[in-house]
Amino acid sequence: MYRKVAAALAVGLLAASMAACGDGGKGTDTPKDDGKITLGFSQVGAESGWRTANTKSIQESAAAAGYELKFSDAQGKQENQIKALRSFIAQKVDVIAFSPVVESGWDTVLKEAKDAGIPVILTDRAVDSADKTLYKTFIGSDFVKEGVVSGEWLVKQYEGKTDPVNIVELQGTTGSAPANDRKKGFADAIAKAPNLKIIASQSGDFTRAGGKQVMEAFLKAHKDIDVLFAHNDDMGLGALEAIEAAGKKPGTDITIITIDAVKDGMQALADGKFNFIAECSPLLGPQLMDLVKKVKNGEAVEPRIVTNETTFTQEQAKAALPDRKY
Template sequence: MRRSIKKVAAGLLATMMIGTMLTGCGGGNKKDSGSSKKETSEINIGFSQVGAESDWRVANTKSMKSALTAKNGFKLSFADAQQKQENQTKAVREFITQGVDVIAIAPVTETGWETVLKEAKKADIPVITVDRQIKTSDDSLITAWVGSDFKKEGVKAAEWLIKEKGKEKGDVNIAVLQGTIGSSAEIGRTKGFKEGIKDQKNFKIIASQTGEFTQAKGQEVMESFLKQNKDIDVVVAQNDNMAFGAIDALKAAGKTPGKDVTIISFDAIKAALKKVQSGEINAEFECNPLHGPRVAELAKKIMKGEKVDKIQYVDEQVFTKDNTTKEVINKRAY
């Protein structure tokens, strides 16, 4: 039983006991009119965000804050982990101490959460994970997850590349800028892409290293790739900010992004779609950051005691120069 329901039950029991005593003392049969249900009052929710390492993450934070407002029935406690899991663990423990109704986490990595999530479960606080997933030995520690099918994104990228370069006779040399190692996005996109190209004997991943989802690190790693490998045909950047860094590095090396080197990226933020339109990025695989409304809806249902699906995928699409118009870009919310 959820904490809110427990509180109501405790209140009703106390009221019944008081009513019984009053009846024995000549107090009559007055019904309690002061009890209230949690679903009609403010929901206290604590949200631990990875940080602000990318434009995508900033849009994700904005979506969460916009949905979890007092006007929408929420009291939000927000904690920026600055990309450190220890900060997230500390924040979750603080949420538990505060006695929030729901905890939401956009985790830095998938593992290392068992202990603190058991503490949340002991406190009877449901946990919703956002964007990246958490792996635990006890499935009940997570109530629901909202995010993207990262492996499917990787598979889609592989399928697109096979259509574009699958018939080439020579080797297709691929460099991969991975996201934060151990994060759901990195794991899923890496696995999906590798599985997708496994039957293409001429596709060779000649370099792979984390760019930590940041533009500066993406540029640094791409510069290193170019020093070690003269013939890079394709760059797969696991987010847009790393793609921007790779583009800067390629230009500095005298190469034309999108022409001399095929660029594949993930997220599809507005700035990246402009580069698709200009031809600097060849294909964008959307990762929708607007999770706030879905999280708000889930939190309300959970607090009412309603059953919710554990996996909540968001809708996404693929962008190339053919379908990336000025109108599409202008309508983009992130």
């Protein structure tokens, strides 16, 4: 009798064990893959209204697509961003996307992602890596073009005039793609008019506070500023405060050209305090989520995807403001 009971117990335990191993992934040791895409995204920071709108677009679009989003704010520091990318790799996310703080210094961590079989998408900003296989695609604005159209508008304003035009430039974060490219595009465009000359150029780090501080220094050092070219609206808005505090009229005494077209910038343009804005749309979320799905599925994508954008004068800003989403 003892042997029969023992045998029955052994059979029962074996059956229970087999059931636990073959329960279709319901056991604790074998989690079920629900097919949900996990996206690791590292953002530059929250330095401007543009960046805030960009983050919101990505978060809302990921939720709408049903993706699990692991979000990290680099707070403007490359070392934070590299740590975030390595964390995404360790977590074995399906796709990594990030907006690089600066252009250089990414090859090592991008190779780590490639070796782990995790595709990478660059958003808004590019990297200067010679190895284009380290990322699948780059989606964002044509920063050089934004600088070019800004410079071309200014050249047209002074067409037929030969008097010297003194320009000060508020650059974005040193070493970043938009700062490098917008500076180059603008300089190339105004080179067609020898009387247009940049007399001072300094980084305001894409922030309103930085724009105000640098513009205050410009105004103290130069009494004859005709034009301000700011690499984004926020720096232009900070500079506007400095110009008014110095007793000058922005948009009249000093022509102001900026890039982005966020609501505050567009309002300044509509009010005549700015004179021209080249658009740089932050609403990349929907396009990014489409790309994430494609690269996750191994589909071919274009290596460079440019967002559709426009420019604004005062009257165009007035017309666009009521429906502006950012």
